[in-house]
Amino acid sequence: MPRSRTPRPALRALAGALPRRRRLPLRGSTVLITGGASGIGRLMALGAARRGAARVVVWDLDLSAAEAVAAEARALGAEAVAERVDVTDAAAVEAAAARAGAVDVAVNNAGVVTGARLEDATEEGIRRTFDVNALAPYWLTRAVLPGMKARDRGAVVVIASAAGLVGVARQTDYSATKHAAVGFAESLSAELRKDGSAVTALAVCPFYIDTGMFDGVRSRIPWLLPVLRQEEVAEQVLDAVEAGRTRLPLPRAVGLLAPLRALPTPVFDRAMDLMGVNDTMDGFTGRRPAVDVPAPDPRVFAPDGAAR
Numbered sequence: 001m002p003r004s005r006t007p008r009p010a011l012r013a014l015a016g017a018l019p020r021r022r023r024l025p026l027r028g029s030t031v032l033i034t035g036g037a038s039g040i041g042r043l044m045a046l047g048a049a050r051r052g053a054a055r056v057v058v059w060d061l062d063l064s065a066a067e068a069v070a071a072e073a074r075a076l077g078a079e080a081v082a083e084r085v086d087v088t089d090a091a092a093v094e095a096a097a098a099r100a101g102a103v104d105v106a107v108n109n110a111g112v113v114t115g116a117r118l119e120d121a122t123e124e125g126i127r128r129t130f131d132v133n134a135l136a137p138y139w140l141t142r143a144v145l146p147g148m149k150a151r152d153r154g155a156v157v158v159i160a161s162a163a164g165l166v167g168v169a170r171q172t173d174y175s176a177t178k179h180a181a182v183g184f185a186e187s188l189s190a191e192l193r194k195d196g197s198a199v200t201a202l203a204v205c206p207f208y209i210d211t212g213m214f215d216g217v218r219s220r221i222p223w224l225l226p227v228l229r230q231e232e233v234a235e236q237v238l239d240a241v242e243a244g245r246t247r248l249p250l251p252r253a254v255g256l257l258a259p260l261r262a263l264p265t266p267v268f269d270r271a272m273d274l275m276g277v278n279d280t281m282d283g284f285t286g287r288r289p290a291v292d293v294p295a296p297d298p299r300v301f302a303p304d305g306a307a308r
């Protein structure tokens with residue numbers, strides 16, 4: 001019997017039918033990052049400078065922290081500016097984007113989380129989560145996309161979450177906004193492909209990262225789903241931008257969610273429960289505000305608690 005052979009021409013035809021990846025070297029590029037004052041935003045700003053970006057634009061609510069990041073980026077050789085921009089303010093975003101000039105890579109990174117169960121969530125918290133995580137990417141992208149399309153070069157990055165691919169207990173607001181972010185990036189990517197544009201849209205879907213935003217969370221299966229190191233996430237996002245990718249699940253196991261969705265829903269739900277996905281938030285505290293706790297006055301507090 002003749003041995004079955006790999007249908008090479010068929011595979012070649014299939015590969016040829018796939019959209020070609022549009023590589024985008026960061027060297028010489030202008031990179032704008034929202035929420036760039038801390039966490040992975042700060043590290044992506046510095047990583048872009050290290051990779052030779054010509055200009056790094058850091059937006060955040062915290063101007064002094066954003067300025068410190070810009071100074072670090074300048075020390076790495078990039079031109080860098082910081083601005084206080086509230087990404088939920090569409091008019092402010094449009095004006096700041098005009099001041100930023102031509103942007104090659106726009107990273108929608110600013111994000112917030114409440115960690116509240118639905119019954120405990122406040123209307124203000126829910127609205128804010130949607131404003132920052134789901135709606136802000138529209139305002140920035142609409143401001144920078146025409147320029148990118150005119151130059152036929154650019155990448156819109158949306159830092160979504162693994163919670164944009166699966167619902168998680170205590171994340172009815174957060175997970176919903178990250179599903180919106182994934183849908184936004186995927187639909188934008190489809191529009192750009194349809195237009196034959198070289199501009200790309202990348203949805204980043206990480207599991208928890210050790211930035212402090214999700215302090216207190218834990219993974220039941222850290223060998224498969226570890227809490228990610230922020231330095232690694234920042235580098236992987238920049239790699240994905242340069243490679244022209246459109247989806248980045250982190251770690252790789254997060255990419256298994258899509259095929260697992262083929263299971264009957266009760267089986268999928270049970271699998272998530274058994275993997276501890278819905279217990280991850282049990283110990284969530286989030287980033288607690290840094291408070292200066294004065295050292296106890298030794299004249300007042302003796303080790304045994306008695307006043308001296």
Ligand SMILES: NC(=O)c1ccc[n+]([C@@H]2O[C@H](COP(=O)([O-])OP(=O)(O)OC[C@H]3O[C@@H](n4cnc5c(N)ncnc54)[C@H](O)[C@@H]3O)[C@@H](O)[C@H]2O)c1
Nearest residue numbers: 035038039040061086087109110111161208209211213214
């Ligand atoms: N930390 C995680 O476990 C994790 C996991 C998956 C996805 N993400 C996503 O990654 C992104 C970065 O998170 P991080 O962990 O670095 O958190 P972070 O809290 O360190 O950084 C978020 C930044 O966004 C800024 N910001 C918040 N609201 C803003 C607004 N209205 N306008 C401008 N800036 C604003 C904050 O000031 C902060 O500097 C977020 O979108 C987050 O949802 C985080």
